Amino acid sequence: MARALLRTALRRSLDQVKYVTPVEVSGADDAVARVYQQVERDFGMLAPPVALHSPAPGALAACWMMLRESQMADGKVQRGVKEAVATAVSAGNSCPYCVMVHSATLQSLLGSAASTAVSAGRLDAIADPEVRAIAEWARRSASRQESQSQDAPFAKEQTPEIAGVAVAFQYLNRMVNIFLDGSPLPPTVPALARGSVLRVLGWFTAASARATLQPGASLDLLPAAPLPPDLWWAAGHPEVAEAFARASAAIDAAGREHVPASVQAAVRSRLADWDGRPLGPSRSWVEDEVLALPAGERAAGRLALLTALASFQVDQQVIDAFRREQAGDEALIASTSWASMAAARQVGSWLRIS
Structure with a gap:
């Protein structure tokens, strides 16, 4: 039963995306179709956190490239460790969707005790000292003060992959918090079956996680670009460095057009x-800041500031106000992608790697 429910949920997964309409597989142009083909081949399904970017093809390729080359491609770091980083960062960012997906994969790779400990923030309960130390590092990496006061508990040659996963999920958590609800399972899945379906989802994603993926296979989706200084941590790993350089260039280009x-x-x-903590819980802080902007740019400013600093506060009212200034799904994805990447790069710039 759980497998049947999962198959149904995966087929309907794009229906979960809010505010924009993802490009359908059958109607995708070449740029979108190439990304979709890679996602389905390497991840096993057209993951909504990636597909939601499809109205802006450059951001779509950038998101997939960062995710694939840092987290999924073979390298010097075990996939279970990378999933622990993804889960810990997502828990710190209060992104329940990403926590559910990656803790389910983590459970299949490293066991339920480690998965529960990371997703619940009880990191001292992780038995494996390496996984515990790296998960603790990942959870603290979003704090400017804590990040700059802690040495990395991993080898220098592992830095691009581990830091890459952390930065990629700083980006992805913000986009997911805006455009997806709190669970990867649609509400049609019965409450009593949700636990079983999540376990099957973990087995499904873990199967793709155990596959051998050649580094660099996504790089031809975007043109070459220099590595910006704030992405210094990616140097030393050609594929990760190229992925983040090309992705940041594409997102910056979209930002110049729409932000x-x-x-x-x-x-x-x-x-x-910013010290790394989300702002709020009210939106009064952003209303004060947008008053300094030209009247016709305040809705765009509100959306960008909230995306970067308090993505959980973006709601229908914020989206509707933005659309009155800029119509179209591409502008919405490009603007939120640019702001999410700006915040993620800021966090990455704080990392202290010995």
Whole structure:
């Protein structure tokens, strides 16, 4: 029964995306189709967190490239450790969707005790000292103070993969918090069956996690670009460095097209003083900040600032106001992608690697 429910849930997974309409497989142009083919081949399904980017093909390729080359491709770090990093970062960002997906995979790879400990934030209960130390590092990496005061508990040659997963999920958590609900399972799955279906999902994703994936296979989706200085941690791993360089260039290009310069400046200024903690719970802080923007750019500023600093506060009202300034799904994805990447790169710049 659980397998049948999972198959149904996977077929309907794109229906879970909010605010935008993902490109259908049958109607995808070449740029989107190439990404979709890789996602289905390497991940085993068209994952909604990736597919939600499809109205903006550059952001779609960028998201997939960062995820594949840091987390999924073969390298110097075991996939179970990478899943622990993804789960710990997602738990720290209060992204229940990503926690459910990656803790389910973690359970299949490292066991239920480790999965429960990471997803619940009880990291001292992880039996394996290596996994425990890296998960603790990942959970603290979003705090400027804690990140800069801790040495990395892993070898230098493992840095690009582990830091890459952490930065990729700083990006992805923000997009998922906005465009997906809190569970990868649609509400049609009965409550009594949800635990079983999640376990089957873990087996399903773990099967793809155990596959051998050649590094660099996604790089031809975007043109070459130089590695920005704030992505220094990726140097030393050609495929991860290329992935993040190309992805950041594509997202920056989309930002130049859709995010006003005044909004970009406001986000960068706020991030420069940010300590890593989400702002809120009210939105009063952002209303004060957008008053400094031109009247016709305040909705874009509100969306970008909330995406970067408190993605859980983005709701229908914020989206509707943005659409009155900029219509179309591409503008919405490009704007949130740019702001999510700005925050993720800021977190990555804090990392202290010995």
